[in-house]
Amino acid sequence: METTSLCRVLSYTKLPGSGLCNSDVRFLSSVPRGRHLACFSRHSSNGFSGLSKTLVISNSCSKTQNHAVLKGPFLSGDIIQKRILNSQANWSVGVCTLGENVESHHAHATEEKIGVLLLNLGGPETLQDVQPFLYNLFADPDIIRLPRLFKFLQRPLAKLISVLRAPKSKEGYAAIGGGSPLRRLTDEQANAIRMALEAKNVKANVYVGMRYWYPFTEEAIEQIKRDRITKLVVLPLYPQFSISTTGSSVRVLHDIFREDAYLSRLPVSVILSWYQRQGYISSMADLIKEELEKFAKPEEVMIFFSAHGVPVSYVEDAGDPYKDQMEECIYLIMQELKARGIANDHTLAYQSRVGPVQWLKPYTDEVLVELGQKGVKSLLAVPISFVSEHIETLEEIDMEYKHLALESGIENWGRVPALGCTSSFITDLADAIVEALPSAKALSASREVTEEPEYDPVRYLVKLFFGSILAFFLLLTPRVVHAFRNHVF
Ligand SMILES: C=CC1=C(C)c2cc3[nH]c(cc4nc(cc5[nH]c(cc1n2)c(C)c5CCC(=O)O)C(CCC(=O)O)=C4C)c(C)c3C=C
Numbered sequence: 138m139e140t141t142s143l144c145r146v147l148s149y150t151k152l153p154g155s156g157l158c159n160s161d162v163r164f165l166s167s168v169p170r171g172r173h174l175a176c177f178s179r180h181s182s183n184g185f186s187g188l189s190k191t192l193v194i195s196n197s198c199s200k201t202q203n204h205a206v207l208k209g210p211f212l213s214g215d216i217i218q219k220r221i222l223n224s225q226a227n228w229s230v231g232v233c234t235l236g237e238n239v240e241s242h243h244a245h246a247t248e249e250k251i252g253v254l255l256l257n258l259g260g261p262e263t264l265q266d267v268q269p270f271l272y273n274l275f276a277d278p279d280i281i282r283l284p285r286l287f288k289f290l291q292r293p294l295a296k297l298i299s300v301l302r303a304p305k306s307k308e309g310y311a312a313i314g315g316g317s318p319l320r321r322l323t324d325e326q327a328n329a330i331r332m333a334l335e336a337k338n339v340k341a342n343v344y345v346g347m348r349y350w351y352p353f354t355e356e357a358i359e360q361i362k363r364d365r366i367t368k369l370v371v372l373p374l375y376p377q378f379s380i381s382t383t384g385s386s387v388r389v390l391h392d393i394f395r396e397d398a399y400l401s402r403l404p405v406s407v408i409l410s411w412y413q414r415q416g417y418i419s420s421m422a423d424l425i426k427e428e429l430e431k432f433a434k435p436e437e438v439m440i441f442f443s444a445h446g447v448p449v450s451y452v453e454d455a456g457d458p459y460k461d462q463m464e465e466c467i468y469l470i471m472q473e474l475k476a477r478g479i480a481n482d483h484t485l486a487y488q489s490r491v492g493p494v495q496w497l498k499p500y501t502d503e504v505l506v507e508l509g510q511k512g513v514k515s516l517l518a519v520p521i522s523f524v525s526e527h528i529e530t531l532e533e534i535d536m537e538y539k540h541l542a543l544e545s546g547i548e549n550w551g552r553v554p555a556l557g558c559t560s561s562f563i564t565d566l567a568d569a570i571v572e573a574l575p576s577a578k579a580l581s582a583s584r585e586v587t588e589e590p591e592y593d594p595v596r597y598l599v600k601l602f603f604g605s606i607l608a609f610f611l612l613l614t615p616r617v618v619h620a621f622r623n624h625v626f
């Protein structure tokens with residue numbers, strides 16, 4: 138039995154083609170650069186047996202049994218993404234345990250009840266849902282990031298922005314049939330993952346928890362409690378990590394788990410990002426190849442990755458790894474295509490900006506116009522931040538951007554569908570879940586339950602009143618007035 142209190146983020150790598158299909162190497166890294174990393178290797182035929190060997194070496198780790206070598210240097214808290222050498226494929230996944238103190242233990246198959254919680258954004262199911270959905274979204278401090286002093290403005294601002302934004306959003310949802318397909322599509326993915334796990338002899342309940350609409354994460358967690366799940370893997374359905382997506386959902390989970398005696402003792406493993414998994418990369422490459430072949434001259438098509446944007450301040454001030462991960466993800470997909478003899482030009486741009494602040498550049502709409510002006514005639518749009526169809530693929534890309542591209546001189550337009558329930562992709566997610574199981578750790582071994590902060594309606598109303606006045610003045614700043622004039626919200 139190994140114990141360490143050092144670990145916060147741990148990453149592990151599966152070695153496909155090694156002959157040991159569930160053999161892996163796990164790295165616990167929460168020590169400063171140049172210090173020791175603990176490397177645990179585990180062997181089993183079903184992926185559930187305990188640790189068989191422990192190595193502690195400086196900034197590198199080798200596992201001779203199947204010729205895997207991992208090289209540092211690593212930073213404290215890093216999600217290790219280095220490549221396995223001497224292996225046909227590079228698979229790695231960042232896994233974060235919810236707890237600070239890590240106790241490695243042998244998982245016993247007896248009476249184990251595995252749960253998988255898929256996290257997603259959620260979307261309004263009807264047009265009446267749009268404004269309250271937007272309220273939930275803008276009330277999230279990871280979406281509208283206010284300085285601490287102005288936190289009390291969060292809800293009044295959310296109310297204001299959601300009311301202002303609702304008409305534009307409603308138009309979008311009306312254009313795709315009157316609501317978001319996200320709940321149905323995520324339920325389908327949940328079912329497909331459950332079956333893929335079953336095919337691997339892993340029986341699991343799969344739950345869906347949405348951040349801003351039904352079924353809310355809180356509801357999913359209530360069900361997990363009722364079902365007496367004994368081990369949980371949390372899989373956010375965003376390939377790349379962003380503070381605004383996975384970060385926000387995991388923060389909510391953390392808050393809920395900390396306050397609950399049962400949940401704080403439930404072993405949990407959170408998969409923070411999975412954009413580098415070979416199964417995901419090759420599934421994306423499959424879809425791109427298939428769509429390219431529909432063009433008359435596939436080799437002349439510009440592959441246009443359109444990622445969901447985030448405000449620049451997330452990356453530059455708050456350290457959001459989203460941009461780096463996005464760039465690496467696209468690099469890996471292009472490498473995979475190259476390995477298949479496809480060497481088209483490609484570019485990356487960011488879509489869906491909201492509000493008057495600077496977002497990651499270049500912007501999708503501007504690049505489309507530039508490409509048209511430069512004489513690009515054929516373009517294949519690839520949505521890359523998300524794995525289901527939703528308003529930003531079905532309306533923004535398929536309608537708005539397509540129209541803009543054709544107006545700008547692009548003659549042949551194509552779009553890669555979202556991965557959805559593509560079987561190679563679902564199988565890979567199931568693998569990621571199986572690989573994450575052994576690292577599940579409890580948030581806390583104690584029964585400590587944090588008390589709810591007292592709700593004081595008078596205080597809330599006073600804050601709401603002054604907040605609204607402040608928000609009103611904020612709205613009169615030239616930048617915001619300009620933003621409204623240009624329908625930025
Ligand atoms: C205002 C800030 C927003 C940030 C930051 C943001 C990041 C972000 N969002 C997604 C994925 C999705 N967002 C979706 C809808 C949506 N997002 C915002 C705002 C921000 N998103 C708004 C206002 C909306 C509502 C729709 C609209 O009015 O434009 C959805 C769609 C869900 C659906 O109903 O179909 C997805 C998916 C990512 C991946 C991301 C950061 C990386």
Ligand SMILES: [Fe+2]
Pocket residue numbers: 445489
């Ligand atoms: Fe969004």
